[in-house]
Amino acid sequence: MRPILMKGHERPLTFLKYNRDGDLLFSCAKDHTPTVWFADNGERLGTYRGHNGAVWTCDVSRDSMRLITGSADQTVKLWNVETGAQLFTFNFDSPARSVDFSVGDKLAVITTDPFMELTSAIHVKRIARDPSQQTAESALVIKGPQGRINRAIWGPLNRTIISAGEDAIVRIWDSETGKLLKESDKETGHKKTVTSLSKAVDGSHFVTGSLDKSAKLWDSRTLTLIKTYLTERPVNAVTMSPLLDHVVLGGGQDASHVTTTDHRAGKFEAKFYDKILQEEIGGVKGHFGPINALAFNPDGKSFSSGGEDGYVRLHHFDPDYFNVKI
Amino acid sequence: MAEVISMEDIRATASTLGIDVSNIDFDSIRLPPGEDFGITSDDDLHEEDPLEYDSGFGNIIVVDNLPVVPREKFEKLEGVVRKIYSQIGVIKEDGLWMPVDSDTQKTLGYCFIEYNTPQEAELAREKTNGYKLDRAHIFAVNMFDDFDRFMKVPDEWAPPETKPYTPGENLQHWLTDEKARDQFVIRAGSDTEVLWNDARHLKPEPVYKRAYWTESFVQWSPLGTYLATVHRQGAAVWGGATAFNRLMRYAHPQVKLIDFSPGEKYLVTYSSHEPSNPRDTHRVVLNVFDVRTGKVMRDFKGSMDEFSVGGAGGVSGVSWPVFRWGGGKEDKYFARIGKNVISVYETETFSLIDKKSLKVENVMDLSWSPADPILALFVPELGGGNQPARVSLVQIPSKEELRQKNLFSVSDCKMYWQSNGDYLAVKVDRYTKTKKSTYTGFELFRIKERDIPIEVLELENKNDKIIAFAWEPKGHRFAVIHGDSPRPDVSFYTMRSGSNTGRVSKLTTLKGKQANALFWSPAGRYIILAGLKGFNGQLEFYNVDELETMATAEHFMATDIEWDPTGRYVATSVTSVHEMENGFNIWSFNGKLLYRILKDHFFQFLWRPRPPSFLSPEKEEEIAKNLKKYSKKYEAEDQDVSMLLSEQDREKRKMLKDEWERWVNDWKRWHEEEKAERQRLRDGEASDEEEEYEAKEVEVEELLDVSEEVLSFDLDQE
Known part of the structure; x- marks a missing residue:
């Protein structure tokens, strides 16, 4: 499995997203330009210029027409995927940390960071079919959790919003009323900042990665803790294979310590775990900084990782991978 | 402090509340952190600092045998006393009281002095008891509290109660493990944990775990019987057949370091204390305890300087262990290096052998043979090389020199004993002729051979x-x-x-x-x-x-x-x-x-x-020779374990897979029910995964450019 090295960003990667067909890969980085690549050969298709700060996340609509990006420049932008044209800009008073389209792409959930006097918040925006009809109004604003909310996604049937962040608690909110429905248990839950959250293709479960050196698998409906994956380093990124029962964790030592230790100490590998048995299967080395982003191609035959080192590495699995038995 | 409630009372209270005491696991009761409900834990060492409490007069001393002076001289005497005692510590305001006989108007020959701290009072008592003011007046200084205590001693002697003998636990129970495993202790975060090394199962098996078991470190005794922990108030040892119970405590405030004798009969504890006057050096206290009875066999006090002479003594602090134990496993002798002396003590009386130390000019380092009462000493070069450096072997208790070797132009020596005491290797760093660099050789002593032959080994x-x-x-x-x-x-x-x-x-x-x-x-x-x-x-x-x-x-x-x-x-x-x-x-x-x-x-x-091991060397050899015979049994055991393991593993995996399967099926049902809803959200578009995924390979050929060029082709070969 020889990875394709995609060098296009000048700063650390922050997020990776495949479109539904699995032919396009969107990457966000701390440089200000989200980039789209051919998911097959890693060829760069184009960039989306307009942000004025680090871009933290993106999401792409089901029909691969629209791209939504959230940035530290306190805006969330809608783009035309094909032309790269900006369609709309939502302005906030603090950096936007995460964005996620709902089922049907009519709603988007956006989280904003605590900034100056402002606390963090979860915003729900209606996304108009026609960009000219788009308004900036929020359908719902949820406030409450302490510290940054690193990720918020839609629950089953858009009825709930699942969020997690610095306070290490995973929460489920009612997406209509904004009421808190469920909270993860302090005892069994994460002990440190939850850095990433990624849901299964069918939305039945999701996995969270945390700086407490573990990743956990939860039931999207009941918020029951199903599995825990223990690792040796802080987890910055998690993803699940849509094809096999595999979970991939990426992370590594804090970037500020990287220069003081050997590259082997940092553990910048993407680690594969058996989803059910919670056992480590293998690892993919290559990055020379912590892994910040991971994404699986929807066909389950390739995955990509983005690191603090500014590279995206695109891995197409060898046939052996599909025969791994433990 | 809560009064002690007897078990009877507890039962009575419980029965009125309708609780069956026999069903309660008292060990499972945990108090919230920081709250003790007035119940003092018996885990803390109470014997700490006996000076702090009692009647609160701990910082008062009584000085007796003062001169009896008339009124005119009162001021003068007070001045003298004050001068002597304020050198040691700060006397409290109005802290000096010299009573005067109301009839004769003369002093009574004693006075009371109150310091700010009991430590100062204790120090003053130590330093001035026996102080000669003049020939007729030798101070007798006592702690005020001691009067009270000694007054209370009953006049008639009562025989001490003899406690009936209760057999203790088998402290070596761990050696009888059927699987012949070994234990180890780990300390991580606030937890200290003892585990079996279960190498067959490829994992450790917990034995005992306790949070905040020690305040600095833990240490096994040399034969493994005890686990020692270190606390602010002193050290403690733990052991027992099943759990780790506290067997003994050794009170020593602010203990820093501990060291067992090789036969684990004695425990040496060490602490150093900040001086009240910052110009002074630290005060050092060493106690030698009997491990089993907990009695202090001997204590040593002094300034840091006295204890930090000799080879490895760094700039700050002593070289640990201060006392080196010798004489094999019987713990017969221990030795300490001092300035130009070596003090060898014997444990029968805990006093110096022959009542005097061994005088050795400039001695730098000493080390005991691990098996015999033989000391090896190293003395460096003196007088700029006029007097050679030497390594000598001294027999104890005769103090007879068994062997000596003079060495020239030596910069440093290090001694290494073989574990049976058969050989001693001395690593000698010598200066080269120019004295700019050093090179190294070894002197090898064969202790067990006649006349102790020495061989010189130099590297190629x-x-x-x-x-x-x-x-x-x-x-x-x-x-x-x-x-x-x-x-x-x-x-x-x-x-x-x-x-x-x-x-x-x-x-x-x-x-x-x-x-x-x-x-x-x-x-x-x-x-x-x-x-x-x-x-x-x-x-x-x-x-x-x-x-x-x-x-x-x-x-x-x-x-x-x-x-x-x-x-x-x-x-x-x-x-x-x-x-x-x-x-x-x-x-x-x-x-x-x-x-x-x-x-x-x-x-x-x-x-x-x-x-x-109790096996004789011959027996050990025999076992090594016939290893096949002996190992058969264990190999079979190994196999059983690995079979069992893979069986268990399979079962566990199957269980996990089944559980997951059940959960996924539940979900699929839900998902199916919601299909219509989802379709509605997507404006009627056929819902996600229900639609088959199809990969089509499309070949696209693009004609970029076509150009025709006529090449001249020369057939001429001439």
Whole structure:
């Protein structure tokens, strides 16, 4: 499995997203330009210029027409995927940390960071079919959790919003009323900042990665803790294979310590775990900084990782991978 | 403090509340942190600082035998007394009271002095008791509280109660483990944990765990009977058949370091105290306890200077252990190095042998033979080389010099005893002629042979730096790492060579090894050449009998290596000197990684030592010879265990898979029910995964450019 090295960003990667067909890969980085690549050969298709700060996340609509990006420049932008044209800009008073389209792409959930006097918040925006009809109004604003909310996604049937962040608690909110429905248990839950959250293709479960050196698998409906994956380093990124029962964790030592230790100490590998048995299967080395982003191609035959080192590495699995038995 | 409630009362209260006491597991009751409901824990050492409480007069002393003076001289006497006592500490305002007889108007010959702290009072008592003001007036100083205490002594002697004998627990129960496993203790974060090394199951099995068990470190006694913990109030030892119960406490406020005698009969504790006057040096207190009774057998007090003379004494602090134990496992003698003297004490009376120390000018270092009462001393060069340096062996208690060797132009010496006391190797660093650099040689003493012959060993390349030296335990071989740091060489020597038993000879040299430390197996024969710290934890498992490498491995960043007492397993650990990778690995003796445990903030890993084997050397040899016969049983056991393990593993996996399957099926049902809803959300578009995924390969050919060019082709060959 020889990875394709995609060098296009000048700063650390922050997020990776495949479109539904699995032919396009969107990457966000701390440089200000989200980039789209051919998911097959890693060829760069184009960039989306307009942000004025680090871009933290993106999401792409089901029909691969629209791209939504959230940035530290306190805006969330809608783009035309094909032309790269900006369609709309939502302005906030603090950096936007995460964005996620709902089922049907009519709603988007956006989280904003605590900034100056402002606390963090979860915003729900209606996304108009026609960009000219788009308004900036929020359908719902949820406030409450302490510290940054690193990720918020839609629950089953858009009825709930699942969020997690610095306070290490995973929460489920009612997406209509904004009421808190469920909270993860302090005892069994994460002990440190939850850095990433990624849901299964069918939305039945999701996995969270945390700086407490573990990743956990939860039931999207009941918020029951199903599995825990223990690792040796802080987890910055998690993803699940849509094809096999595999979970991939990426992370590594804090970037500020990287220069003081050997590259082997940092553990910048993407680690594969058996989803059910919670056992480590293998690892993919290559990055020379912590892994910040991971994404699986929807066909389950390739995955990509983005690191603090500014590279995206695109891995197409060898046939052996599909025969791994433990 | 809550009054003590008897068990009867508890039962009575419980029955009125309708609780059956017999069903309550008292051990499971946990108080919230920081709350004790007025119940003092018996875990704390109460005997701390007896001066602090009692009647609160702990900082008052009574000075007796003062001159009796008339009124006119009162002021003068008071001035004198005040002068003497304010040198030692700060006397409280109005803290000096000299009573006057109302009839004669003369003083009564005693006075009371109150200090700010009991420590100062204690010090004043210690320093001035027996102070000669003049011939007729020798001070008798006492603590005020002592009067009270001694007054209370009953006039009639009552025989002490004899307690009926209760047999104690078998403290060596762990040695009777059926699977012949070894224990170890680890300290990580606030937890201290004792575990079995269950190498067959490739995991440790917990024995006992306790949070905040110790305040600084833990230590096994040399034969493994006790686990010692260190607290602010003193040290304690723990042990027992099933759990770790506290067996004894040794009160010693602010104890810093502890050391057991090799036969674990005695425990030496050490503390140093800030002086009240910052110009003074630290005060040092050492106590020698009897481990089993907890009695102080002897205490030593003094300034830091007195205890930090000699070779390894650094600028700050003493070189530990201060007392070196000798005379083998009987714990007969212990010795301390002082300025120009060596003090050897014997444990029968806890006093100096022959009531006097051994005078040795400028002695730098001493070390005991591990088996016999023989001391090895090192005295450096004196008078700019006029008087040579020397190493001598002294027999105790006769103090007779057995052997002496003079050495010239020596910069430093280090002594290494072989574990049976058969050999002594002295590493001698000598100056070259120019005195600009040093080179190293060895002086090898054969202690057990007649007249103790000495042999000089020099490395082939005399300029090689010696990085490490180690004797084979119970053996006749030793290993040396020498050469330059990035890739030094490792050489093995034997004290017996085939035909000629009286000569040291080299076995082999391994070139260019990434090693800086040597770890022999306690059973000999195998050695680990380790590259710790700078070498990132390179390990080479080497068989010295066959002179071949068994395995090379790496435990990245490893800081410590320890063999288990049987020589079957090795633990390598990364302690919290590094931030990452904290934890330990367990290896088999031949370098196979068995298991790996990661623990954040990992401080200590210690194997529980075993007492020496009762098997005679002949029997051991016989077993080694007929190993096949003996090992059969264990091999069968091994097989059973591995079968069981794979069986259990399979079952567990199956269970997990089934559980998951059930959950997924539940979900699928839900998902199916919601299908219509989802479709509605997507404006009627056929819902996600229900639609088949199809990959089509589309070949696109693009004609970029077509151009025609006529090439002239020359057929002329002429």
